[in-house]
Amino acid sequence: MIVLLLLLFCYLLYSLILYSELPVKLYSKNKEGEIGKLVWQKYNCNSCHQLYGLGGYLGPDLTNVYSSRSKEYIKSFLMNGTATMPKFNINEYEINSLIQYFRSIDNSGKSDPRIFRIKTDGTIE
Amino acid sequence: MVQLNNTNKSISRPFTITSILLLIVGMLFGIMGSLQYIIPGLLKEQLSFEKIRPMHVSSIIFWIIIGSVGSVFNYLQLHTQKKLYSRMLAKATFFIFSISIIVILFSYCFGIFGGREYWEFNPIIALPIFIGWILFMINFIKSIGSFRNQPVYVWMWLTGIFFFLFTFLESYLWLFPYFRNNIVNDMTIQWKSYGSMVGSWNMLLYGSSIFLMEKISDEKKYSSSPIAFALYFIGLFNLMFNWGHHIYTLPTYPFIKNISYLVSMTELLILGRIIFLWKSTLTKNLKHLNSITYRFILAADVWIFSTLLLAIAMSIPAINIYTHGTHITVAHTMGATIGINSFLLLAISFDILATHHNNDIGNKKYVNLGFWMTNISLFIFWISLIIAGIIKSKWQMTLNKEPFSTMMLQLKPFFIVFCISGMALFTGFILVISSLIKYHIFYKRK
Ligand code: HEM
Numbered sequence: 386m387i388v389l390l391l392l393l394f395c396y397l398l399y400s401l402i403l404y405s406e407l408p409v410k411l412y413s414k415n416k417e418g419e420i421g422k423l424v425w426q427k428y429n430c431n432s433c434h435q436l437y438g439l440g441g442y443l444g445p446d447l448t449n450v451y452s453s454r455s456k457e458y459i460k461s462f463l464m465n466g467t468a469t470m471p472k473f474n475i476n477e478y479e480i481n482s483l484i485q486y487f488r489s490i491d492n493s494g495k496s497d498p499r500i501f502r503i504k505t506d507g508t509i510e
Numbered sequence: 511m512v513q514l515n516n517t518n519k520s521i522s523r524p525f526t527i528t529s530i531l532l533l534i535v536g537m538l539f540g541i542m543g544s545l546q547y548i549i550p551g552l553l554k555e556q557l558s559f560e561k562i563r564p565m566h567v568s569s570i571i572f573w574i575i576i577g578s579v580g581s582v583f584n585y586l587q588l589h590t591q592k593k594l595y596s597r598m599l600a601k602a603t604f605f606i607f608s609i610s611i612i613v614i615l616f617s618y619c620f621g622i623f624g625g626r627e628y629w630e631f632n633p634i635i636a637l638p639i640f641i642g643w644i645l646f647m648i649n650f651i652k653s654i655g656s657f658r659n660q661p662v663y664v665w666m667w668l669t670g671i672f673f674f675l676f677t678f679l680e681s682y683l684w685l686f687p688y689f690r691n692n693i694v695n696d697m698t699i700q701w702k703s704y705g706s707m708v709g710s711w712n713m714l715l716y717g718s719s720i721f722l723m724e725k726i727s728d729e730k731k732y733s734s735s736p737i738a739f740a741l742y743f744i745g746l747f748n749l750m751f752n753w754g755h756h757i758y759t760l761p762t763y764p765f766i767k768n769i770s771y772l773v774s775m776t777e778l779l780i781l782g783r784i785i786f787l788w789k790s791t792l793t794k795n796l797k798h799l800n801s802i803t804y805r806f807i808l809a810a811d812v813w814i815f816s817t818l819l820l821a822i823a824m825s826i827p828a829i830n831i832y833t834h835g836t837h838i839t840v841a842h843t844m845g846a847t848i849g850i851n852s853f854l855l856l857a858i859s860f861d862i863l864a865t866h867h868n869n870d871i872g873n874k875k876y877v878n879l880g881f882w883m884t885n886i887s888l889f890i891f892w893i894s895l896i897i898a899g900i901i902k903s904k905w906q907m908t909l910n911k912e913p914f915s916t917m918m919l920q921l922k923p924f925f926i927v928f929c930i931s932g933m934a935l936f937t938g939f940i941l942v943i944s945s946l947i948k949y950h951i952f953y954k955r956k
Contacts, residue, residue, distance in 0.1 A: 392743065400680075407688075407695040407698070408694050408761075408763050409692045409695050414691075422690065426624065427623065428560070431630075439697070439756065440627050441559070443546070444914075446835060468550040468551050469546070469559070471560070489692075489693065493692070494760075498832065498834065499906070501831050504828075508827050508828070
């Protein structure tokens with residue numbers, strides 16, 4: 386019983402610390418990007434695409450698509466779809482918001498696994 | 511051991527039967543999804559992959575959740591030897607869950623999503639599920655009465671119920687802009703909740719499995735032993751702190767990753783050990799009587815070991831950077847949810863729906879065939895995903911990448927094997943389930 390309460394206490398403490406001290410505190414506000422996130426969720430892009438390697442696996446990871454592709458390129462995918470990717474009924478404003486969202490994700494880091502250095506204790510940098 | 515009479519079982523049965531329906535429907539969606547992998551653009555206008563995937567994942571997760579809740583209701587009454595605190599509450603839970611599930615599955619058809627990773631549906635429908643869960647929790651706590659000197663499975667159920675509630679709420683923190691407005695923060699909290707949520711339904715299910723194994727072996731000592739509690743605490747420790755292995759590549763706090771690395775992956779080992787110990791205590795006679803139940807538990811045992819190997823490997827960051835974002839992750843998730851969760855749930859379903867069925871009724875042949883078909887095809891299914899994952903991993907790590915679509919084309923043969931073995935898996939499950947239904951009808955008549 387004591388062990389249980391102790392564990393529970395640690396867990397709640399850990400949770401509270403994480404909630405109050407989120408990993409990233411300073412980030413540039415980006416209204417359009419925040420709307421873009423909701424557009425991303427509205428069309429469930431995550432079911433085929435990954436961000437930081439998490440999501441569905443039918444399509445490519447899009448974490449750094451903003452820096453690796455041009456806006457026009459992204460736009461044309463969204464307007465036309467591909468053999469697998471549907472042509473969404475998406476408007477200009479939503480597309481621009483999505484592109485801003487990709488920009489903010491791109492700024493947050495890289496998802497390419499090649500950037501990590503493996504240390505001897507099995508951890509990565 | 512006192513038998514539950516039909517009236518008491520009337521509470522758990524609807525849960526079990528509904529869960530099996532969800533399993534069947536869920537597997538069909540899975541087959542659809544795998545067909546879309548090999549035939550690009552299949553049903554693109556009507557039921558594209560962004561609809562099929564959540565249909566598959568949600569049906570399957572509800573199979574596990576609803577099945578586990580049913581098992582808790584069933585064994586809870588056997589444990590207390592009393593009626594439930596409230597049959598009305600249990601019925602309300604059942605109806606709330608059923609209606610929510612139907613609404614969720616239809617909402618995908620109309621393109622209404624939650625859009626989160628992994629398990630997603632419109633947040634509005636989370637509300638009834640939350641309420642249904644509260645009712646379940648009240649019913650459970652009131653039915654148990656005093657928690658003094660309770661065996662380990664009661665604690666596992668309680669922990670599972672509490673943590674599901676907590677993590678379910680936590681997974682909706684993104685509704686507040688404070689949590690969602692930065693991708694790193696958002697994904698950290700999201701995977702904190704999902705990681706522990708999986709642990710919470712495993713607690714429910716493993717608790718019921720321990721109860722079932724004690725029931726069929728007539729051995730009551732284990733669940734009150736210090737070792738059982740020690741293992742339970744290790745499991746709980748994992749549930750609470752190992753979730754960081756999902757986000758090793760996310761630029762979040764390094765301590766999250768280090769804690770997870772250290773804590774990771776002992777839970778499955780624990781259960782493997784538990785089942786392993788019981789095997790020796792089962793006498794031949796009892797084995798015979800419950801052979802199908804026993805066999806699925808045994809198969810889960812084998813799958814625990816293979817899943818464990820893969821899981822431990824994937825929890826080492828240095829290996830995780832290779833497996834992350836590839837189908838090895840899918841192999842792990844499906845291997846665990848099919849080989850462990852689904853097999854245990856099937857064992858429990860046989861116990862709930864067809865206790866003491868006579869072995870010579872029905873089509874024993876079909877169960878046998880179904881059992882082997884399920885296991886062999888699951889193995890092929892699993893291997894094909896792992897190979898596809900290894901090839902994708904190589905691609906991710908090369909300097910001058912070919913285009914994504916070229917790489918996916920190379921994976922096609924493995925996806926074809928994946929799809930066909932998935933169909934065989936489905937057939938195997940159907941054979942087993944149809945025998946289960948036969949036994950159930952026979953048992954009810956008796
Ligand atoms: C008891 C049976 C099954 C269970 C418990 C199950 C469970 C799951 C789970 C939990 C996921 C999410 C994986 C992740 O995000 O890592 C998933 C994805 C998937 N499953 Fe299943 N599954 C089952 C049967 C099948 C069958 C028979 C097929 C058909 C071949 C199938 C095809 C798929 C596909 C295509 C995905 C999506 C992979 C992606 O994201 O690209 N599943 N399944």
